Amino acid sequence: MKDSVQAIDIVIAWVDGNDSNLKNKRRKFMNQAEPSNALEDTRFASNDEIYFCVASILKFVPYSGTIYVVTDQQQPKWLDQFEQQGLCKAGKIKIIDHREVFNGYESALPTFNSLSIESMLWNIPDISDYFIYLNDDFFFNQASHQQDFLVDGQMVIYGHWQSNFVKKVKYLLRKFVQNKFGKIAQPKYSMAQMLSADCVGLSRYYEIHHRPHILSKALLANYFGQHPLFLQQQIRFKFRNIDQILPVGLSNHLAIQNNQAILKDDVEIAYLKDGRDLEPFIQALSKEHIKFGCIQSLDQLEQRDELRIRHALVDKFREVLPSQIQPTIAR
Template sequence: MIDAVITWVDGDDPGHAHKRAAYAKLAEPGRMPAGLDESRFRTSFELYYCVHLIRRHMDWIDRIHLVTDGQRPEWLSDKVAQGLGLAVVDHSTIFRGFEDVLPVFNSKSIEAVLHRIPGLAPAFLYFNDDIFVLRPTPREAFFTAAGARWRGRFHYGFRLENWVSALLGAGGVEREASYLKPGREREFLGRKITFQCAHSPYPFFRDVLADCFAQESSLRHQIAYRFRSHEQMTIPNLVANAAFMRGAAVWGRDDWGYVHGRFDGDDAVLGVLERVRCNAGIRCLCVQEADQMTRLSRLRVERLLADALSRSRLDAVQ
């Protein structure tokens, strides 16, 4: 049995926005300015397509757990949630016993306690709500007898990293922004060569994540920050590297695409979308900061996702 977990927030909700603004005035050690960016909390079409495309293209997923902060999207009625096999999980549930750190506006803190979701399967596919499954994808694309199949690359450090990256290729999109940067995970695990995750679905094992934070002091240090901090680890990188060290992970194929609404203009977005549409080997697409795109690019992205949900138009070009 394998579940899916999605973290989501509606930053436009007045109550949430007011609460976030109040806590943003408090100083936290090593706080990252990007962690206060309003784009991190805005939502539009992403969650709807994220959830429905999982159900459309991953029939082996059992339960979907939507992790939120006392919120619920308007389209997600109890009846719709039941039909989708989706359970809403509040922060108060997974932070039970650590209520002093709430409220939290920081995915690095939230991800550290995902293993505490009640009834969570031993293996689960973790999604940010801006990651979309575009085509039918078998279980073996992420979970095999050899271990979890991680997308990304190995970070070797120093000058050797650039040489190896050039030799092996950078992956689905040749740009640093499309990878989660390795940071304190290397020191925490005592691992010199660090695997650097791509922005695609993350194949977690519940026990690997739980074991990383078996000591309460380690967990408390990770979740002590309401906003992103340089003092924290990036959880997908941590779990991936811990799994590699256990022999429970293998290197996955480059079957993902990536666009960034803040940095990619209309031509760049169109180029990625056309490549994704025409290449049947690309299973997933990450669309970061869609709210920063032009109206034209947003319409193009939504058209691609709508076609992927119906599959008729996406299949027609293959």
């Protein structure tokens, strides 16, 4: 089947951190030996971003197959309204529980760790050979073409090369301080990327940033099948840990090693981290060359700024947002 007509499934990781059952479950496993930034409430917060994420796929990603929403015995309140109101076909959106994702690896559950969950996405039953993974705070900002991610079986990866050396020295130093003095080392996104290259023997890593990424089911399944103890070590952490790799990075570096990758420069995204990004973010929503967006820590904004963001996103995706969601989000 040609790339131009091959459906690519999309996987979204989602959690409702306000759920009391989840909070109680998480509390049982929290202790002072966990890195503090892996326990922050905002890491588990849900502020309706999932609806914008799904709406953006329906509006801008015509080649998308099944949209899998990965959860821990939860479901976004309004998610079924996409189908019920005819905004997508029946079965387009599927909730898949951690127990299905971790089938055969149940000893790692429960988990509150995005890196552990990402390590098991290849295990989703019937998922497409290549799939796009994104957090629920990512969205597609403009029309996407399959060639943005996959060209003749080659994964398109956006980023740039970085040497492992500095990150490896920092990693080893922090591990030494942790082991010698008991100061818990904080996990870092860039360090996890470095480790994903280091574990396959590369001396540099292809650094990526916050936006949707294409992954290969076969590359990940084969690697973890050949390194079962490595996988067990990777998914055993309940919260993010400095020793974990970035699974997206692993898929990328394996593709590069196997000559299955097309490397491209970084692309600009609509990025909102705090109130200082408010105006540039809103302006970016209408720019045709900016294909992806990311909303980080929406709950940390001032209320008036949060409302402006919500209204802007509702206006952008109104025709693919269920009617109940629009007044609820743009409150």
